[in-house]
Amino acid sequence: MIEGVGLRKIFKSGIFSGKTIIAVDGVNIKIEEEETVALVGESGSGKSTLGRILLMLIRPDEGRVIFDGIDLTKLRGRELRKIRMKMQLIPQHPDEALDPRWRIYDSIAEPLRIHKLCNRSEEEDKVLELIRAVGLKEEHLSRYPYELSGGELQRAVIARALTLNPKFIVCDEPTSMLDLSTQASIVRLLMDLQRKLGMSYLFITHDLELARVVADRILIMKDGRLVG
Amino acid sequence: MEFAFASEVFRSRIFKNNLCTIGFGIILFIAMLGLLAPVIADDPYKTNLAERLKPPSLEHPFGTDQLGRDLFSRVVHGARTSLFVAMTISLISMAIGCLIGAVSGYFGGIIDDIIGRIIDVFLAIPELVFNIALVGIFCVAYGVSTWNVILAVVITNWVSYARITRGIVLSLKEKEFVLCAKAIGARDSYILLRHVIPNAIGPIIVLATLNMGNVIMTIASLGFLGLGIQPPTPEWGQILNSGKNYITTAPWITFFPGLFIALSVLGFNLLGEGLRDVLEKRTLEY
Amino acid sequence: MLKIENLKVYFKTDLGIVKAVDGVDLEVHKGERFTLIGESGSGKSVLAISILRLLPKNAEISGKIVFNGKNLLELSEEEMRRIRGRKIAWIPQSQSSLNPVLTVGFQSAEPMIEHLGFDKKSAFAKVLRIFDFLGIGRNRAKDYPHQFSGGMRQRVLVAMGISTSPELIIADEPTKGLDASKRAQVVGLFRRIEDRTMLIITHDLNFAEKLADRIAVMYCGKIVEVSPAKEFFNEPLHPYSKGLLDSLPSRGLKPIRGFQPSMMNPPSGCRFRERCEFASERCRREPPLFNLNGRSVRCWLHD
Numbered sequence: 001m002i003e004g005v006g007l008r009k010i011f012k013s014g015i016f017s018g019k020t021i022i023a024v025d026g027v028n029i030k031i032e033e034e035e036t037v038a039l040v041g042e043s044g045s046g047k048s049t050l051g052r053i054l055l056m057l058i059r060p061d062e063g064r065v066i067f068d069g070i071d072l073t074k075l076r077g078r079e080l081r082k083i084r085m086k087m088q089l090i091p092q093h094p095d096e097a098l099d100p101r102w103r104i105y106d107s108i109a110e111p112l113r114i115h116k117l118c119n120r121s122e123e124e125d126k127v128l129e130l131i132r133a134v135g136l137k138e139e140h141l142s143r144y145p146y147e148l149s150g151g152e153l154q155r156a157v158i159a160r161a162l163t164l165n166p167k168f169i170v171c172d173e174p175t176s177m178l179d180l181s182t183q184a185s186i187v188r189l190l191m192d193l194q195r196k197l198g199m200s201y202l203f204i205t206h207d208l209e210l211a212r213v214v215a216d217r218i219l220i221m222k223d224g225r226l227v228g
Numbered sequence: 229m230e231f232a233f234a235s236e237v238f239r240s241r242i243f244k245n246n247l248c249t250i251g252f253g254i255i256l257f258i259a260m261l262g263l264l265a266p267v268i269a270d271d272p273y274k275t276n277l278a279e280r281l282k283p284p285s286l287e288h289p290f291g292t293d294q295l296g297r298d299l300f301s302r303v304v305h306g307a308r309t310s311l312f313v314a315m316t317i318s319l320i321s322m323a324i325g326c327l328i329g330a331v332s333g334y335f336g337g338i339i340d341d342i343i344g345r346i347i348d349v350f351l352a353i354p355e356l357v358f359n360i361a362l363v364g365i366f367c368v369a370y371g372v373s374t375w376n377v378i379l380a381v382v383i384t385n386w387v388s389y390a391r392i393t394r395g396i397v398l399s400l401k402e403k404e405f406v407l408c409a410k411a412i413g414a415r416d417s418y419i420l421l422r423h424v425i426p427n428a429i430g431p432i433i434v435l436a437t438l439n440m441g442n443v444i445m446t447i448a449s450l451g452f453l454g455l456g457i458q459p460p461t462p463e464w465g466q467i468l469n470s471g472k473n474y475i476t477t478a479p480w481i482t483f484f485p486g487l488f489i490a491l492s493v494l495g496f497n498l499l500g501e502g503l504r505d506v507l508e509k510r511t512l513e514y
Numbered sequence: 515m516l517k518i519e520n521l522k523v524y525f526k527t528d529l530g531i532v533k534a535v536d537g538v539d540l541e542v543h544k545g546e547r548f549t550l551i552g553e554s555g556s557g558k559s560v561l562a563i564s565i566l567r568l569l570p571k572n573a574e575i576s577g578k579i580v581f582n583g584k585n586l587l588e589l590s591e592e593e594m595r596r597i598r599g600r601k602i603a604w605i606p607q608s609q610s611s612l613n614p615v616l617t618v619g620f621q622s623a624e625p626m627i628e629h630l631g632f633d634k635k636s637a638f639a640k641v642l643r644i645f646d647f648l649g650i651g652r653n654r655a656k657d658y659p660h661q662f663s664g665g666m667r668q669r670v671l672v673a674m675g676i677s678t679s680p681e682l683i684i685a686d687e688p689t690k691g692l693d694a695s696k697r698a699q700v701v702g703l704f705r706r707i708e709d710r711t712m713l714i715i716t717h718d719l720n721f722a723e724k725l726a727d728r729i730a731v732m733y734c735g736k737i738v739e740v741s742p743a744k745e746f747f748n749e750p751l752h753p754y755s756k757g758l759l760d761s762l763p764s765r766g767l768k769p770i771r772g773f774q775p776s777m778m779n780p781p782s783g784c785r786f787r788e789r790c791e792f793a794s795e796r797c798r799r800e801p802p803l804f805n806l807n808g809r810s811v812r813c814w815l816h817d
Binding site for chain 3: 042043149150151152179180181182183184185187188206207208209210212213
């Protein structure tokens with residue numbers, strides 16, 4: 001369903017020093033429909049960069065990203081923004097993933113508004129349906145992010161990622177900032193949602209134990225390459 | 229830095245903060261004097277040579293100047309001039325500076341490099357010297373007008389806004405909510421307007437408040453040097469200048485405009501410091 | 515060695531009183547590695563900071579912290595200053611606790627010069643020995659903090675902590691933000707420091723299992739269980755301890771139902787009862803700490 005072919009990304013820092021870091025170095029990766037692939041590696045191994053390249057949040061220097069048969073690296077502006085509806089990101093820091101000035105309701109409804117998908121009352125129904133699916137209560141909707149705990153925030157972030165019915169989600173260490181018991185509930189939630197909605201996950205983590213429980217297949221990344 | 233923007237909590241905190249309340253009080257007092265100037269004060273232009281250099285009295289609470297003009301009227305009308313000109317300058321430089329800073333920080337790359345160097349050049353030149361030179365050039369080119377002062381100060385003043393905004397935007401850009409907005413398919417212009425700039429507003433408000441004090445000082449300095457707003461329009465710096473020859477015989481001419489300059493600068497600084505405390509305070513800290 | 519009796523730490527905030535530590539009794543024996551486990555908001559870090567009396571101003575503290583027969587809460591600030599760093603060392607969690615403009619060697623020598631009256635030369639010589647011992651390498655003593663990786667900075671903080679041969683070392687979340695392989699290194703590092711009493715604060719159960727002699731579990735401001743490490747991991751007594759272990763990926767990734775209660779008005783009686791599968795009517799009354807052959811647990815199930 002989504003495939004990366006010969007992906008390579010080099011970061012340059014400084015105009016004069018010309019220091020370069022090879023973040024992703026010739027990676028081939030393929031994720032099938034309704035499959036969970038865990039990407040395990042230490043910090044600095046390039047796993048986050050790879051996840052963001054697959055979402056085209058970072059453009060690769062070389063290689064192609066093929067989603068549903070379309071080469072995303074050839075798309076620009078408007079076409080790419082449309083494809084983005086089908087793929088989403090759940091980032092690592094729940095306390096930074098929502099705009100601190102927006103109420104939870106607005107943040108969850110934002111994707112619908114950007115793509116002008118429905119009117120106000122449909123929007124409200126959709127948001128309510130989503131928060132029930134992730135285990136939040138209606139009272140959370142009128143709050144600001146700082147009024148929620150880490151686990152509640154991550155649920156809100158998941159709800160927002162689900163608004164556009166994506167087919168593919170990159171979970172970038174979604175529980176590494178959370179407590180153990182909260183981690184368990186968030187991971188269980190993600191697994192349940194996948195079963196119900198039939199999505200594919202790229203589950204990025206540094207915890208091999210966690211990867212074993214979650215994933216159908218585990219990829220290990222080291223120094224920008226997949227090693228197993 | 230977290231900015232709590234729930235406005236109810238917010239308003240109560242602003243007035244719980246003593247610095248804010250005192251600063252706000254001082255500014256409100258001066259602004260009210262300025263606004264009500266035509267009602268509470270006489271004509272600031274009316275000369276009366278028989279009444280020149282009179283000390284403060286019931287009739288002339290601040291005394292009179294060397295031309296017999298009522299000093300209270302001149303100082304109070306001067307508040308109008310100073311605050312109005314300072315506000316105009318602040319707003320224009322804020323608009324220009326924030327936009328340039330935000331664009332520079334958000335898009336980065338070559339745009340950022342160029343703007344960054346320009347900012348560095350401006351910061352390297354002493355502000356007042358630059359202002360004096362600019363006012364001089366504008367006077368020669370366009371003749372004498374208040375707009376010379378405004379333009380000259382704006383040219384040196386936008387830089388601080390650009391620098392601060394750029395820094396904030398750079399750090400906001402790395403925040404995950406900006407990344408997430410991109411991931412749901414939002415345009416750059418939308419992200420900049422809806423997510424980045426609103427989150428940068430807190431520190432910019434603080435800067436603008438502190439900056440008002442600076443600008444008032446600059447206007448007064450230019451006025452004192454005879455380069456600012458020209459007589460007979462009453463302006464504090466220029467009244468100071470005209471009173472300096474009488475400082476031993478009629479010290480009230482310099483004392484009252486000086487007091488008002490000091491008070492208004494103090495007011496804006498207190499309010500700015502207070503706002504900084506309030507805005508940058510975390511919501512629950514223990 | 516260290517005995518805490520009925521310790522309470524309350525914070526006054528804009529929104530009300532936060533009872534971060536609410537009646538804690540603990541005893542750390544000489545020579546053991548005592549590990550305090552808790553999730554965020556359980557009050558475990560506050561408990562650790564209060565031992566050193568480094569709490570912020572809006573904190574109200576009561577109870578007793580007896581260290582070597584002296585109640586620390588009754589000492590003057592000056593006496594306390596002499597204990598910090600010398601008798602009780604603190605290894606902070608944040609790796610930004612190092613001063614960026616001083617070499618790590620100098621920073622590690624400072625406590626010895628300050629507390630033990632070493633001259634610069636002998637202090638530095640001892641730092642070199644410690645650096646070798648902890649695997650930092652003596653050649654790196656003249657480097658600055660930014661030249662070190664996260665794991666290495668952790669070692670420098672440990673070096674600073676043990677340099678004065680303190681009687682008690684308090685380590686606050688030593689594995690926070692580290693990768694798996696770095697965590698294994700921290701375990702090795704802490705094992706090397708023998709004959710020293712340690713109080714380790716962590717939420718990392720794997721880390722605790724490898725290192726601890728005894729374990730205390732803190733939930734919502736209270737200690738709910740104290741057990742020898744082996745017995746704790748084989749057969750936890752308190753339902754919360756059990757829930758915590760079951761939520762480990764290797765033990766089934768089973769979440770504890772519900773959410774952590776607010777620290778401002780925690781539930782009456784047992785604080786875990788709303789999330790507990792064994793809760794019954796008697797849990798409305800607060801359970802005392804029951805003693806069961808060397809273990810203690812705050813739960814009516816073990817009455």
